[in-house]
Amino acid sequence: MESPPSLSLSPLSISLSHAHKTPSLHEEQELLFVVDVEDPGPDEPQTKFRIRDLTKKSDAGVPILNGINVDIPKGVIVGIIGPSGSGKSTVLRALNRLWEPPSGTVFLDGRDICDLDVLSLRRKVGMLFQLPALFEGTVADNIRYGPQLRGKKLSDEEVYKLLRLADLDPSFSAKSGGELSVGQAQRVALARTLANKPEVLLLDEPTSALDPISTENIEDVLVNLKKKQGMTIIIVSHSIKQIQRIADIVCLLVEGEIVEVLKPDNLSEAKHPMAQRFLELS
Numbered sequence: 001m002e003s004p005p006s007l008s009l010s011p012l013s014i015s016l017s018h019a020h021k022t023p024s025l026h027e028e029q030e031l032l033f034v035v036d037v038e039d040p041g042p043d044e045p046q047t048k049f050r051i052r053d054l055t056k057k058s059d060a061g062v063p064i065l066n067g068i069n070v071d072i073p074k075g076v077i078v079g080i081i082g083p084s085g086s087g088k089s090t091v092l093r094a095l096n097r098l099w100e101p102p103s104g105t106v107f108l109d110g111r112d113i114c115d116l117d118v119l120s121l122r123r124k125v126g127m128l129f130q131l132p133a134l135f136e137g138t139v140a141d142n143i144r145y146g147p148q149l150r151g152k153k154l155s156d157e158e159v160y161k162l163l164r165l166a167d168l169d170p171s172f173s174a175k176s177g178g179e180l181s182v183g184q185a186q187r188v189a190l191a192r193t194l195a196n197k198p199e200v201l202l203l204d205e206p207t208s209a210l211d212p213i214s215t216e217n218i219e220d221v222l223v224n225l226k227k228k229q230g231m232t233i234i235i236v237s238h239s240i241k242q243i244q245r246i247a248d249i250v251c252l253l254v255e256g257e258i259v260e261v262l263k264p265d266n267l268s269e270a271k272h273p274m275a276q277r278f279l280e281l282s
């Protein structure tokens with residue numbers, strides 16, 4: 001088996017050192033919450049996800065993923081790009097067990113995700129989709145929902161902090177979902193996901209329905225989550241420009257295979273012919 005693409009890049013050490021050091025009082029005010037990640041220690045690998053031989057076929061036997069092998073480091077933004085139907089969403093959905101791999105393994109912090117309780121996995125690995133689906137009730141009700149399932153009631157102040165983290169004014173907490181624009185609702189969905197203190201965010205085209213200003217707001221929030229919280233973020237996007245703006249690493253998927261792993265400034269170095277063509281036309 002070929003060794004998987006290595007994704008060790010310098011931004012990793014920068015964001016990790018920020019995420020794991022003890023914050024000063026000033027930084028504590030800046031860090032609206034601290035992600036419950038175990039300090040990896042000097043000898044621990046800094047890999048968040050290790051994906052090995054991940055394959056999937058449709059019910060009719062058509063290959064969807066043809067053996068995905070990749071290591072995703074902690075505390076970076078990874079962009080997944082590729083032609084329509086190449087399997088981007090399918091890879092993303094494997095990482096919090098929205099489907100179970102018939103063959104292949106996904107390790108999170110060294111543990112097979114199939115050995116983890118699925119609800120705690122999904123708390124650690126939050127996901128946002130293209131269109132936000134808010135529950136009935138107020139924005140605050142939405143944000144409180146996840147912690148409430150575990151018997152924790154968030155205070156008003158905690159709700160406000162999460163709203164600020166998602167770049168929304170605290171006054172939004174009393175609004176109902178129907179009063180919000182899609183961009184605002186997407187940020188509420190993000191705050192709701194963050195209420196579970198995830199270590200990883202999976203984002204499936206989270207800004208494709210948003211205007212450029214809302215898109216920029218979400219991108220800023222994501223970059224801050226990486227820098228200030230040390231969060232690992234994996235984003236599928238059809239916008240190469242977006243990926244170049246925010247990602248540290250780009251995985252290029254073609255026909256169910258990762259054919260290139262590149263830094264965002266080096267996409268022109270892609271060698272795979274279909275990857276080159278895709279990038280030329282994008």
Ligand SMILES: Nc1ncnc2c1ncn2[C@@H]1O[C@H](COP(=O)(O)OP(=O)(O)OP(=O)(O)O)[C@@H](O)[C@H]1O
Pocket residue numbers: 058059064082083084085086087088089090091
């Ligand atoms: N449950 C399923 N059953 C059958 N085929 C599926 C299933 N899920 C996905 N597929 C097929 O797998 C392929 C990959 O789908 P996927 O949504 O992962 O691609 P994608 O790269 O995210 O596409 P897009 O950019 O258009 O969103 C597509 O051909 C799709 O039709």
